[in-house]
Amino acid sequence: MSHVPSPGDPSTLDFAVTHRSVLAIAIPMTLGYLSTPLLGVVDMAVIGRLGDAALLGGIAMGGIIFDLVFTTFNFLRSGTTGLTAQAFGARNEEEIKATLLRALVIAAIGGLAVIAIHAPLRETGLWFLGGSKDVQTATSRYFDVRIYSAPFLLANYAILGWFIGLGRAGTGLALQLFLNGLNIALSLWFVIGLDWSVEGVALATVFSEIAATLLGLALVLASVKRGSWPAAAIVFNRRLLVRMMAVNRDIMIRSFALLYAYAFFMARSADQGDTVLAANAVLEKFIIVSGYFLDGLATAAEQLAGRAVGARHRQAFDRTLKLTALWSFALAAGLSVIFYLAGPAMIAFMTTAPDVRELADTYLIWAVVAPLLGVLAFQMDGVFIGATWSETMRNMMLLSLAAFIAAYYALFPLLGNHGLWLAMELFLGLRGITLLFACRKRAAETFAAA
Numbered sequence: 001m002s003h004v005p006s007p008g009d010p011s012t013l014d015f016a017v018t019h020r021s022v023l024a025i026a027i028p029m030t031l032g033y034l035s036t037p038l039l040g041v042v043d044m045a046v047i048g049r050l051g052d053a054a055l056l057g058g059i060a061m062g063g064i065i066f067d068l069v070f071t072t073f074n075f076l077r078s079g080t081t082g083l084t085a086q087a088f089g090a091r092n093e094e095e096i097k098a099t100l101l102r103a104l105v106i107a108a109i110g111g112l113a114v115i116a117i118h119a120p121l122r123e124t125g126l127w128f129l130g131g132s133k134d135v136q137t138a139t140s141r142y143f144d145v146r147i148y149s150a151p152f153l154l155a156n157y158a159i160l161g162w163f164i165g166l167g168r169a170g171t172g173l174a175l176q177l178f179l180n181g182l183n184i185a186l187s188l189w190f191v192i193g194l195d196w197s198v199e200g201v202a203l204a205t206v207f208s209e210i211a212a213t214l215l216g217l218a219l220v221l222a223s224v225k226r227g228s229w230p231a232a233a234i235v236f237n238r239r240l241l242v243r244m245m246a247v248n249r250d251i252m253i254r255s256f257a258l259l260y261a262y263a264f265f266m267a268r269s270a271d272q273g274d275t276v277l278a279a280n281a282v283l284e285k286f287i288i289v290s291g292y293f294l295d296g297l298a299t300a301a302e303q304l305a306g307r308a309v310g311a312r313h314r315q316a317f318d319r320t321l322k323l324t325a326l327w328s329f330a331l332a333a334g335l336s337v338i339f340y341l342a343g344p345a346m347i348a349f350m351t352t353a354p355d356v357r358e359l360a361d362t363y364l365i366w367a368v369v370a371p372l373l374g375v376l377a378f379q380m381d382g383v384f385i386g387a388t389w390s391e392t393m394r395n396m397m398l399l400s401l402a403a404f405i406a407a408y409y410a411l412f413p414l415l416g417n418h419g420l421w422l423a424m425e426l427f428l429g430l431r432g433i434t435l436l437f438a439c440r441k442r443a444a445e446t447f448a449a450a
Contacts, residue, residue, distance in 0.1 A: 015307065017319035022300045022327060028169035030296025032176030041285055042184050045350050046191045047198065056351060057274055058138020058198055060281035064266050065125030065143055068259045070150065073110055075251035076103050076157035077164075078385045081299070082306045083244060084165025085386055089310025095240070096166070098230045100220065102244055103158035105235075111151025118147040129263065130270045135277070138198050145202035152209035159216035167303050171219060179212035250390030254397040261401055261427055268408065268420050276417060279359035282350050286343070286367035287374070290335045294371070294378040297328045301382030309387045314447040317387075321439070324379050332375035339368045366421035373425050376432025384435060389442045396434040403430055 015021075047059050080103045087095040114121070122143050126136050156179065163171045183204050190200030262284070269280040301324040308317035339346075347360045384393040404427035411419030 015311070015313070015316060017304055017308075017316045017323060019323060019327075021304065022297070022320075022323045025164075025167060025169040025300040025303055026296040026324075026327065028173035028296075029164070029176075029299040030293055032173040033292040033295045033299075041289070041350060042187060046187055047201065054132060054134035054274060055138050055198060056353075056356070057132075057135040057270070057277045057281065058142055059201065060266065060277070060284075061126075061129050061135060061139040061270070062142035062146070062198070062202075064129060064259075064263050065122065065139065066146055068125060068256070068263055069114055069121055070153060073107075073154050073157065073252065074255045075248040076107055076110075076154055077161040078302065079103075079244065079248045079251050079388075079390075080158050080161030081165040081302050082385045082388045083247065084162050085167075085303050085306025086310035086388065088166055089307035089313070094230045094234060097224060097228070098235045098237075098240070099165075099244070100158060100162040101230070101235045102241065103161065104155060106248070107154035107158050108151055111154045114150045115147060118144070122147075129267045132274055135270070135274060142198040142202045145199050146205050149206040149209040152206075152213040155213045156209060156216060159213070159220060162220070164299055164303055165306065167307070168223075169299075172299075175212060175216055175219070178215055179208055182211055183208035247388050247390045250394040251385070254390070254394045257394075257397045257401045261404055261424075264405065264408075265420065265424055268412070269417075272417060275353075275355050275359055278351065278353065278356045279363065280417070280420075282347055282356065282360045283363055283367045285350065286339055286346070287370045290332070290339075290371040290374070291378065293331060293335055294328055294375055297324050297331065298378045298382030300324055301379055302386035304386065305383045306386030306388070309446060312447065314443075317443065317447070321383060324382065325376075328375050328379045332371040335371040336368050339364075339371070343367065363417060363421060366418075366425060370425060370428060374428035374432065376436060377428060378432075380432055380435035380439060383439060384442075387442065387446065389438075389446075392438050392442055393435065396438060397431065399434060400427055400430040403427065 047055050080099060083099045084096055087093075087099060122140060125143075126139060129139075156175070160172055160175055163175070186204030186207055187201050190196045190204050194200060196203065265284070266277070266281065269277045301320055304320040304324075305317055308314070308320060343364045344361055347357055347364070351357060351360075381393065384390070404423055407423035407426050408420060411422050413419070415422065
């Protein structure tokens with residue numbers, strides 16, 4: 001078992017960014033992240049086998065509401081990664097561990113608070129997303145069970161982010177595979193074996209998050225020397241807390257804006273009826289799958305860019321930009337080819353409803369081009385998170401969201417559901433372009449100050 005590096009470890013100072021070092025993080029984390037959309041696909045397939053479009057829509061809508069609540073807390077993963085990677089690059093062992101403790105405290109408080117107010121959160125989500133009465137009923141049944149995973153899900157964000165920040169991609173892979181593998185197994189058992197419907201899918205998530213938290217904490221304790229944790233005065237240092245909260249605030253706003261975009265997309269899908277909602281929900285899984293493929297390379301960019309900033313190593317930072325972009329675009333092109341060739345079969349796997357299959361086939365082309373249009377955004381997100389340039393990332397996201405909503409209202413009256421999809425694709429592309437232009441200026445400022 002490897003341990004947190006000591007301040008005297010020279011390997012945390014000068015380091016070379018190579019294809020091997022990029023892939024050593026990207027490949028394990030890609031495999032780990034892929035288990036998450038695979039879980040979503042399995043949940044869709046399990047409920048889809050019941051042949052009820054309302055239940056399928058309920059799972060999709062429930063997932064969106066849940067994500068609107070909890071993915072706004074994704075800063076506990078990404079913010080912890082960036083801050084840990086910078087402490088790692090600066091050889092600050094004490095701050096490495098203090099960063100995790102701060103994140104776990106936020107996870108506990110945030111998770112319990114969300115459970116306490118889950119009823120108004122659910123009703124607000126249902127009001128915003130709309131849908132038929134049957135879809136809303138299924139959504140409520142799903143959400144009211146899954147909400148109890150909250151504190152454990154947030155703790156898992158923090159633990160995963162900490163290990164990624166240390167470059168421990170293998171540990172991150174193990175945690176993700178354990179979490180999602182157990183979730184998939186329990187979903188199949190609870191829904192197909194025990195006939196628990198949408199409640200079974202939700203309960204599987206609760207049990208899996210609890211188990212993954214216990215495993216993650218055990219791995220953390222095994223990684224740190226006994227008795228070497230920082231004092232409370234260090235953990236709750238005012239200056240460091242303010243810095244962490246500022247980074248977390250910006251990432252939370254950025255994450256909420258991203259989830260709002262997907263929620264807006266699903267709400268506008270629901271406006272067109274249950275069949276369009278179900279078809280768009282199936283195709284959205286293609287985008288989610290491509291996102292998790294590309295997130296492995298974004299994670300490599302997070303760790304390596306953050307480490308370069310912490311070590312004040314401009315050459316390593318520039319090399320990180322170049323290599324993660326190269327591999328990201330190559331992977332995105334491959335995903336588009338796969339979606340084009342295997343898309344109809346993937347749609348058929350996720351739903352047995354003939355009308356949903358036919359409609360999803362009609363709009364498949366938008367899922368095919370999504371990886372190519374969105375790849376730059378994923379890579380740049382990783383760089384900005386690792387460098388903790390959270391304010392700029394937040395602003396570019398808000399600009400792109402405004403453009404997406406404006407594009408929808410201009411295009412939907414002319415093109416219908418195709419207009420909705422085109423607006424989404426413009427949103428994906430604009431995010432990457434705006435971050436790319438901002439990156440050069442932020443890098444010059446950061447390394448000039450060093």
